[in-house]
Amino acid sequence: MLERSHGASALELAGVIGEAARRLGIPRTRLYLVDLQQRRLLPLPQSGLTAEEREGLDVDGSLGGLAYRTQEVQSTRAGDTAWFPMVDGIERIGVMQALTPVSGSGSGRLMEAGRALASLATLLVVSKFSHHDPLVQGQRVRPMTLQAELLWAFLPPRTIGTELATSSAVLEPAYDIGGDAFDHSFIDGLLHLTLVDAMGHDLASGGASGAALAACRSTRRSGGDLRDIVAAIDRTLAQWIPDRLMTAVIAELDTTQGDFTWINCGHPPPLLIRDGHVVQNALERPPHLPLGYGFHSSNPPEQEYARLQPGDRVLLYSDGITEARSPTGDLFGDERLADTVIRSTASGDNAPEALRRLVQNLLDHHQHHLRDDATILLVEWHPSPRPR
Numbered sequence: 001m002l003e004r005s006h007g008a009s010a011l012e013l014a015g016v017i018g019e020a021a022r023r024l025g026i027p028r029t030r031l032y033l034v035d036l037q038q039r040r041l042l043p044l045p046q047s048g049l050t051a052e053e054r055e056g057l058d059v060d061g062s063l064g065g066l067a068y069r070t071q072e073v074q075s076t077r078a079g080d081t082a083w084f085p086m087v088d089g090i091e092r093i094g095v096m097q098a099l100t101p102v103s104g105s106g107s108g109r110l111m112e113a114g115r116a117l118a119s120l121a122t123l124l125v126v127s128k129f130s131h132h133d134p135l136v137q138g139q140r141v142r143p144m145t146l147q148a149e150l151l152w153a154f155l156p157p158r159t160i161g162t163e164l165a166t167s168s169a170v171l172e173p174a175y176d177i178g179g180d181a182f183d184h185s186f187i188d189g190l191l192h193l194t195l196v197d198a199m200g201h202d203l204a205s206g207g208a209s210g211a212a213l214a215a216c217r218s219t220r221r222s223g224g225d226l227r228d229i230v231a232a233i234d235r236t237l238a239q240w241i242p243d244r245l246m247t248a249v250i251a252e253l254d255t256t257q258g259d260f261t262w263i264n265c266g267h268p269p270p271l272l273i274r275d276g277h278v279v280q281n282a283l284e285r286p287p288h289l290p291l292g293y294g295f296h297s298s299n300p301p302e303q304e305y306a307r308l309q310p311g312d313r314v315l316l317y318s319d320g321i322t323e324a325r326s327p328t329g330d331l332f333g334d335e336r337l338a339d340t341v342i343r344s345t346a347s348g349d350n351a352p353e354a355l356r357r358l359v360q361n362l363l364d365h366h367q368h369h370l371r372d373d374a375t376i377l378l379v380e381w382h383p384s385p386r387p388r
Contacts, residue, residue, distance in 0.1 A: 005124045010132035014046040017121045024113040026100045033094040036174045038356045045134040064095045084118035088126045090161040147206035148177045154210045159352045164255035165191045168352040169377040170359045179205030180318050180373035183213050191253040195377050197318045198246045208244040226250050226263050227300040238294035245292040249316050258308040266290035273313040276346050278338045313380045320374035351380045
Protein backbone atom coordinates (compact mmCIF):
# COMPACT_ATOMS: atom_id res chain seq x y z
CA MET A 1 0.00 0.00 0.00
CA LEU A 2 2.82 2.41 0.86
CA GLU A 3 4.67 1.54 -2.33
CA ARG A 4 1.62 2.18 -4.51
CA SER A 5 0.70 5.37 -2.70
CA HIS A 6 3.82 7.25 -3.74
CA GLY A 7 2.63 7.69 -7.30
CA ALA A 8 -1.11 7.58 -6.69
CA SER A 9 -3.25 10.63 -7.31
CA ALA A 10 -5.94 11.78 -4.89
CA LEU A 11 -8.61 10.08 -6.99
CA GLU A 12 -6.67 6.80 -6.90
CA LEU A 13 -6.19 6.67 -3.13
CA ALA A 14 -9.54 5.01 -2.45
CA GLY A 15 -8.63 2.19 -4.84
CA VAL A 16 -5.18 1.71 -3.28
CA ILE A 17 -6.69 1.50 0.21
CA GLY A 18 -9.50 -0.78 -0.97
CA GLU A 19 -7.03 -3.25 -2.52
CA ALA A 20 -5.01 -3.38 0.70
CA ALA A 21 -8.22 -3.97 2.66
CA ARG A 22 -9.16 -6.96 0.50
CA ARG A 23 -5.75 -8.52 1.09
CA LEU A 24 -6.40 -8.17 4.82
CA GLY A 25 -9.76 -9.94 4.52
CA ILE A 26 -11.96 -6.83 4.43
CA PRO A 27 -13.94 -7.01 1.19
CA ARG A 28 -14.92 -3.34 0.96
CA THR A 29 -14.00 0.01 2.47
CA ARG A 30 -15.10 3.60 2.04
CA LEU A 31 -13.35 6.63 3.49
CA TYR A 32 -15.11 9.80 4.63
CA LEU A 33 -13.46 13.14 5.37
CA VAL A 34 -15.09 15.62 7.71
CA ASP A 35 -16.17 18.88 6.09
CA LEU A 36 -14.66 22.21 7.09
CA GLN A 37 -17.41 22.95 9.62
CA GLN A 38 -17.49 19.40 11.04
CA ARG A 39 -21.16 18.86 10.19
CA ARG A 40 -20.86 16.30 7.40
CA LEU A 41 -18.67 13.31 6.61
CA LEU A 42 -18.02 13.47 2.87
CA PRO A 43 -16.70 10.50 0.84
CA LEU A 44 -13.08 10.53 -0.23
CA PRO A 45 -13.07 11.80 -3.85
CA GLN A 46 -13.09 9.01 -6.42
CA SER A 47 -14.71 8.29 -9.75
CA GLY A 48 -18.11 6.61 -9.93
CA LEU A 49 -19.75 8.13 -6.85
CA THR A 50 -23.48 8.77 -7.19
CA ALA A 51 -25.07 12.06 -6.21
CA GLU A 52 -26.57 10.40 -3.14
CA GLU A 53 -23.19 8.99 -2.08
CA ARG A 54 -21.58 12.43 -2.42
CA GLU A 55 -24.03 13.77 0.16
CA GLY A 56 -22.17 11.81 2.81
CA LEU A 57 -23.25 11.38 6.42
CA ASP A 58 -24.42 13.64 9.22
CA VAL A 59 -21.79 13.90 11.99
CA ASP A 60 -24.51 14.17 14.66
CA GLY A 61 -26.93 11.60 13.25
CA SER A 62 -25.02 8.58 12.00
CA LEU A 63 -22.95 5.68 13.33
CA GLY A 64 -20.00 6.96 11.33
CA GLY A 65 -20.48 10.33 12.97
CA LEU A 66 -20.46 8.68 16.39
CA ALA A 67 -17.10 7.07 15.56
CA TYR A 68 -15.81 10.49 14.54
CA ARG A 69 -17.12 12.27 17.65
CA THR A 70 -15.93 9.68 20.18
CA GLN A 71 -12.80 8.51 18.31
CA GLU A 72 -13.85 4.93 19.04
CA VAL A 73 -14.66 2.10 16.65
CA GLN A 74 -18.41 1.65 16.16
CA SER A 75 -20.17 -1.44 14.75
CA THR A 76 -23.69 -2.10 13.54
CA ARG A 77 -25.89 -4.43 15.57
CA ALA A 78 -25.78 -6.98 12.77
CA GLY A 79 -22.00 -6.92 12.90
CA ASP A 80 -21.64 -6.45 9.14
CA THR A 81 -20.15 -2.94 9.19
CA ALA A 82 -17.56 -1.22 11.35
CA TRP A 83 -16.58 2.44 11.45
CA PHE A 84 -12.96 3.26 12.27
CA PRO A 85 -11.86 6.78 13.30
CA MET A 86 -9.24 8.41 11.10
CA VAL A 87 -6.96 10.43 13.38
CA ASP A 88 -3.72 12.23 12.52
CA GLY A 89 -1.95 12.50 15.86
CA ILE A 90 -5.07 13.67 17.69
CA GLU A 91 -6.52 15.71 14.81
CA ARG A 92 -9.77 14.10 13.64
CA ILE A 93 -9.77 13.69 9.85
CA GLY A 94 -12.79 11.46 9.21
CA VAL A 95 -13.80 7.79 9.37
CA MET A 96 -13.26 4.57 7.43
CA GLN A 97 -16.25 2.32 6.81
CA ALA A 98 -15.43 -1.39 6.57
CA LEU A 99 -18.12 -3.67 5.18
CA THR A 100 -17.26 -7.01 6.70
CA PRO A 101 -18.47 -9.37 9.43
CA VAL A 102 -16.84 -8.21 12.65
CA SER A 103 -18.20 -10.92 14.93
CA GLY A 104 -17.39 -14.58 15.28
CA SER A 105 -14.17 -16.36 14.38
CA GLY A 106 -11.38 -14.02 13.27
CA SER A 107 -13.23 -10.85 14.25
CA GLY A 108 -10.45 -9.71 16.57
CA ARG A 109 -7.88 -9.98 13.80
CA LEU A 110 -10.11 -8.10 11.36
CA MET A 111 -10.75 -5.33 13.87
CA GLU A 112 -7.05 -4.94 14.50
CA ALA A 113 -6.41 -4.91 10.76
CA GLY A 114 -9.13 -2.28 10.32
CA ARG A 115 -7.57 -0.01 12.95
CA ALA A 116 -4.14 -0.30 11.36
CA LEU A 117 -5.54 0.31 7.88
CA ALA A 118 -7.48 3.39 9.01
CA SER A 119 -4.34 4.82 10.62
CA LEU A 120 -2.26 4.26 7.52
CA ALA A 121 -5.01 5.61 5.25
CA THR A 122 -5.09 8.78 7.38
CA LEU A 123 -1.36 9.32 6.95
CA LEU A 124 -1.64 8.87 3.18
CA VAL A 125 -4.50 11.35 2.90
CA VAL A 126 -2.70 13.93 5.03
CA SER A 127 0.54 13.50 3.07
CA LYS A 128 -1.22 14.51 -0.17
CA PHE A 129 -3.51 17.17 1.21
CA SER A 130 -1.24 20.14 0.54
CA HIS A 131 -0.85 19.48 -3.19
CA HIS A 132 -3.94 17.55 -4.33
CA ASP A 133 -6.90 19.90 -4.73
CA PRO A 134 -9.54 17.13 -4.93
CA LEU A 135 -8.85 16.36 -1.26
CA VAL A 136 -9.24 20.03 -0.31
CA GLN A 137 -12.38 20.35 -2.41
CA GLY A 138 -13.67 17.14 -0.84
CA GLN A 139 -13.91 18.92 2.53
CA ARG A 140 -15.89 21.88 1.21
CA VAL A 141 -19.59 22.18 0.59
CA ARG A 142 -19.46 25.61 -1.08
CA PRO A 143 -16.94 28.07 -2.56
CA MET A 144 -14.60 30.04 -0.32
CA THR A 145 -13.97 33.78 -0.44
CA LEU A 146 -10.57 35.13 -1.42
CA GLN A 147 -9.69 36.37 2.07
CA ALA A 148 -10.76 33.05 3.61
CA GLU A 149 -8.60 31.13 1.14
CA LEU A 150 -5.68 33.35 2.11
CA LEU A 151 -6.12 32.81 5.84
CA TRP A 152 -6.72 29.04 5.74
CA ALA A 153 -3.40 28.72 3.89
CA PHE A 154 -1.65 30.14 6.98
CA LEU A 155 -3.45 28.11 9.63
CA PRO A 156 -2.07 24.99 11.35
CA PRO A 157 -4.15 21.84 12.02
CA ARG A 158 -7.20 22.51 14.16
CA THR A 159 -6.05 20.14 16.91
CA ILE A 160 -2.57 19.29 18.18
CA GLY A 161 -1.51 17.47 21.30
CA THR A 162 0.91 15.36 23.30
CA GLU A 163 0.58 13.21 26.39
CA LEU A 164 0.65 16.42 28.44
CA ALA A 165 -1.53 18.95 26.67
CA THR A 166 -4.10 19.40 23.93
CA SER A 167 -4.93 22.52 21.93
CA SER A 168 -7.94 22.69 19.64
CA ALA A 169 -9.33 25.60 17.60
CA VAL A 170 -12.27 26.46 15.35
CA LEU A 171 -12.85 29.43 13.09
CA GLU A 172 -16.15 30.67 11.69
CA PRO A 173 -17.62 31.63 9.30
CA ALA A 174 -15.36 29.00 7.75
CA TYR A 175 -15.93 29.99 4.13
CA ASP A 176 -15.93 33.73 4.68
CA ILE A 177 -13.44 34.54 7.45
CA GLY A 178 -11.80 37.94 7.25
CA GLY A 179 -9.44 38.97 10.05
CA ASP A 180 -9.35 36.27 12.74
CA ALA A 181 -6.57 33.70 12.87
CA PHE A 182 -4.92 31.32 15.34
CA ASP A 183 -1.68 29.46 15.76
CA HIS A 184 -0.47 26.74 18.12
CA SER A 185 2.73 24.75 18.24
CA PHE A 186 4.91 22.72 20.60
CA ILE A 187 8.50 23.77 21.26
CA ASP A 188 10.93 22.77 24.04
CA GLY A 189 8.30 21.62 26.53
CA LEU A 190 6.07 24.61 25.82
CA LEU A 191 2.76 24.89 24.03
CA HIS A 192 2.65 28.19 22.16
CA LEU A 193 -0.74 29.82 21.49
CA THR A 194 -1.74 32.82 19.40
CA LEU A 195 -5.16 34.26 18.64
CA VAL A 196 -5.43 37.48 16.59
CA ASP A 197 -8.37 39.58 15.41
CA ALA A 198 -7.57 42.15 12.72
CA MET A 199 -9.84 45.11 12.16
CA GLY A 200 -12.20 44.71 9.21
CA HIS A 201 -13.45 41.78 7.20
CA ASP A 202 -11.71 42.03 3.83
CA LEU A 203 -8.58 40.88 2.01
CA ALA A 204 -6.43 43.46 3.81
CA SER A 205 -7.66 42.09 7.14
CA GLY A 206 -6.68 38.59 6.10
CA GLY A 207 -3.31 39.88 4.95
CA ALA A 208 -2.75 41.59 8.30
CA SER A 209 -3.52 38.39 10.21
CA GLY A 210 -1.29 36.38 7.88
CA ALA A 211 1.56 38.85 8.42
CA ALA A 212 1.00 38.64 12.18
CA LEU A 213 1.27 34.84 12.17
CA ALA A 214 4.43 35.06 10.05
CA ALA A 215 5.98 37.56 12.48
CA CYS A 216 4.97 35.34 15.40
CA ARG A 217 6.48 32.20 13.91
CA SER A 218 9.66 33.90 12.71
CA THR A 219 10.29 35.38 16.16
CA ARG A 220 9.35 32.22 18.04
CA ARG A 221 11.54 30.01 15.86
CA SER A 222 14.44 32.40 16.38
CA GLY A 223 14.23 31.96 20.15
CA GLY A 224 12.09 35.00 20.98
CA ASP A 225 9.74 35.08 23.98
CA LEU A 226 6.19 36.43 24.25
CA ARG A 227 7.33 40.05 24.59
CA ASP A 228 9.52 39.69 21.49
CA ILE A 229 6.56 38.27 19.56
CA VAL A 230 4.27 41.15 20.57
CA ALA A 231 6.94 43.67 19.53
CA ALA A 232 7.50 41.91 16.19
CA ILE A 233 3.79 41.84 15.29
CA ASP A 234 3.33 45.48 16.35
CA ARG A 235 6.35 46.57 14.34
CA THR A 236 5.29 44.58 11.28
CA LEU A 237 1.79 46.03 11.22
CA ALA A 238 2.96 49.61 11.86
CA GLN A 239 5.52 49.38 9.05
CA TRP A 240 3.71 47.43 6.36
CA ILE A 241 -0.02 47.59 7.09
CA PRO A 242 -0.40 50.85 9.03
CA ASP A 243 -4.16 51.16 8.55
CA ARG A 244 -4.98 47.90 10.37
CA LEU A 245 -5.20 47.54 14.12
CA MET A 246 -5.33 44.13 15.73
CA THR A 247 -6.23 42.65 19.09
CA ALA A 248 -4.41 39.53 20.21
CA VAL A 249 -3.63 37.10 22.98
CA ILE A 250 -0.14 35.58 22.81
CA ALA A 251 0.41 32.80 25.35
CA GLU A 252 2.50 29.82 26.41
CA LEU A 253 1.81 26.80 28.58
CA ASP A 254 4.65 24.94 30.29
CA THR A 255 3.36 21.42 29.65
CA THR A 256 5.44 19.94 32.50
CA GLN A 257 4.74 22.40 35.32
CA GLY A 258 1.41 23.90 34.22
CA ASP A 259 2.66 27.49 34.21
CA PHE A 260 0.46 29.61 31.91
CA THR A 261 1.83 32.96 30.73
CA TRP A 262 0.18 35.42 28.37
CA ILE A 263 0.00 38.97 27.03
CA ASN A 264 -3.38 40.45 26.17
CA CYS A 265 -3.43 43.29 23.65
CA GLY A 266 -6.98 44.63 23.63
CA HIS A 267 -8.58 41.17 23.47
CA PRO A 268 -11.31 39.53 25.59
CA PRO A 269 -9.65 37.92 28.63
CA PRO A 270 -9.09 34.14 28.60
CA LEU A 271 -11.45 31.95 30.63
CA LEU A 272 -10.19 29.35 33.12
CA ILE A 273 -12.39 26.26 33.41
CA ARG A 274 -11.71 24.07 36.45
CA ASP A 275 -13.73 21.16 37.82
CA GLY A 276 -16.64 21.92 35.51
CA HIS A 277 -16.88 25.60 36.42
CA VAL A 278 -15.55 28.90 35.09
CA VAL A 279 -13.25 30.43 37.70
CA GLN A 280 -14.47 34.00 37.65
CA ASN A 281 -11.84 36.66 36.81
CA ALA A 282 -9.02 34.13 37.23
CA LEU A 283 -7.23 35.27 34.06
CA GLU A 284 -8.69 38.75 33.78
CA ARG A 285 -6.02 41.47 33.76
CA PRO A 286 -6.10 45.04 32.42
CA PRO A 287 -5.57 44.65 28.66
CA HIS A 288 -2.81 46.50 26.85
CA LEU A 289 -3.22 48.60 23.72
CA PRO A 290 -4.03 46.75 20.48
CA LEU A 291 -1.26 45.99 18.01
CA GLY A 292 -0.56 48.22 15.02
CA TYR A 293 -0.02 51.56 16.77
CA GLY A 294 3.70 50.85 17.12
CA PHE A 295 3.67 51.56 20.88
CA HIS A 296 4.81 48.01 21.73
CA SER A 297 7.65 47.87 19.17
CA SER A 298 10.38 49.06 21.53
CA ASN A 299 8.69 48.57 24.90
CA PRO A 300 6.40 45.51 24.86
CA PRO A 301 4.19 44.86 27.91
CA GLU A 302 5.13 42.42 30.63
CA GLN A 303 3.54 38.99 30.52
CA GLU A 304 0.94 37.75 32.99
CA TYR A 305 1.21 34.49 34.91
CA ALA A 306 -1.06 31.81 36.39
CA ARG A 307 -0.47 28.26 37.62
CA LEU A 308 -2.86 25.67 36.22
CA GLN A 309 -4.05 22.49 37.92
CA PRO A 310 -4.19 19.11 36.10
CA GLY A 311 -7.37 18.93 34.04
CA ASP A 312 -7.72 22.72 33.71
CA ARG A 313 -8.92 24.16 30.43
CA VAL A 314 -8.16 27.66 29.15
CA LEU A 315 -10.48 29.18 26.56
CA LEU A 316 -9.25 31.96 24.25
CA TYR A 317 -11.88 33.55 22.03
CA SER A 318 -12.54 36.57 19.83
CA ASP A 319 -15.36 39.03 20.45
CA GLY A 320 -17.21 37.60 17.45
CA ILE A 321 -18.28 34.77 19.79
CA THR A 322 -19.87 36.74 22.58
CA GLU A 323 -21.13 39.61 20.39
CA ALA A 324 -22.86 37.37 17.84
CA ARG A 325 -26.55 38.30 17.69
CA SER A 326 -29.49 36.16 16.65
CA PRO A 327 -31.92 37.53 14.03
CA THR A 328 -34.02 38.83 16.94
CA GLY A 329 -31.05 40.72 18.41
CA ASP A 330 -30.25 38.28 21.23
CA LEU A 331 -26.53 38.28 22.12
CA PHE A 332 -24.74 34.94 22.45
CA GLY A 333 -22.95 36.50 25.41
CA ASP A 334 -20.40 35.48 28.02
CA GLU A 335 -22.84 33.44 30.11
CA ARG A 336 -24.03 31.33 27.18
CA LEU A 337 -20.40 30.77 26.14
CA ALA A 338 -19.42 29.60 29.62
CA ASP A 339 -22.55 27.48 30.04
CA THR A 340 -22.00 25.70 26.71
CA VAL A 341 -18.39 24.87 27.57
CA ILE A 342 -19.32 23.66 31.05
CA ARG A 343 -22.10 21.41 29.76
CA SER A 344 -19.75 19.89 27.21
CA THR A 345 -17.10 19.35 29.87
CA ALA A 346 -19.64 17.69 32.17
CA SER A 347 -20.66 15.29 29.39
CA GLY A 348 -17.06 14.10 29.05
CA ASP A 349 -16.30 15.62 25.64
CA ASN A 350 -12.63 15.97 24.77
CA ALA A 351 -11.33 19.40 23.70
CA PRO A 352 -12.01 19.16 19.94
CA GLU A 353 -15.52 17.76 20.45
CA ALA A 354 -16.30 20.39 23.08
CA LEU A 355 -15.36 23.11 20.59
CA ARG A 356 -17.33 21.50 17.78
CA ARG A 357 -20.45 21.49 19.92
CA LEU A 358 -19.84 25.06 21.02
CA VAL A 359 -19.59 26.30 17.45
CA GLN A 360 -22.70 24.39 16.38
CA ASN A 361 -24.59 26.11 19.20
CA LEU A 362 -23.21 29.48 18.10
CA LEU A 363 -24.18 28.93 14.47
CA ASP A 364 -27.63 27.66 15.41
CA HIS A 365 -28.12 30.71 17.66
CA HIS A 366 -27.18 32.99 14.77
CA GLN A 367 -29.01 30.88 12.14
CA HIS A 368 -25.70 30.36 10.30
CA HIS A 369 -25.24 34.02 9.33
CA LEU A 370 -22.37 35.36 11.43
CA ARG A 371 -21.58 39.00 10.70
CA ASP A 372 -18.15 38.87 12.35
CA ASP A 373 -15.37 36.32 12.62
CA ALA A 374 -15.67 34.01 15.61
CA THR A 375 -12.58 32.12 16.74
CA ILE A 376 -12.09 29.86 19.75
CA LEU A 377 -8.97 28.11 21.00
CA LEU A 378 -9.36 25.62 23.84
CA VAL A 379 -6.30 24.35 25.71
CA GLU A 380 -6.30 21.49 28.19
CA TRP A 381 -3.46 20.57 30.50
CA HIS A 382 -3.62 16.87 31.31
CA PRO A 383 -0.24 15.68 32.62
CA SER A 384 -1.65 12.13 33.00
CA PRO A 385 -3.48 10.46 31.43
CA ARG A 386 -4.18 12.07 28.06
CA PRO A 387 -7.88 12.16 27.09
CA ARG A 388 -9.03 10.60 23.84
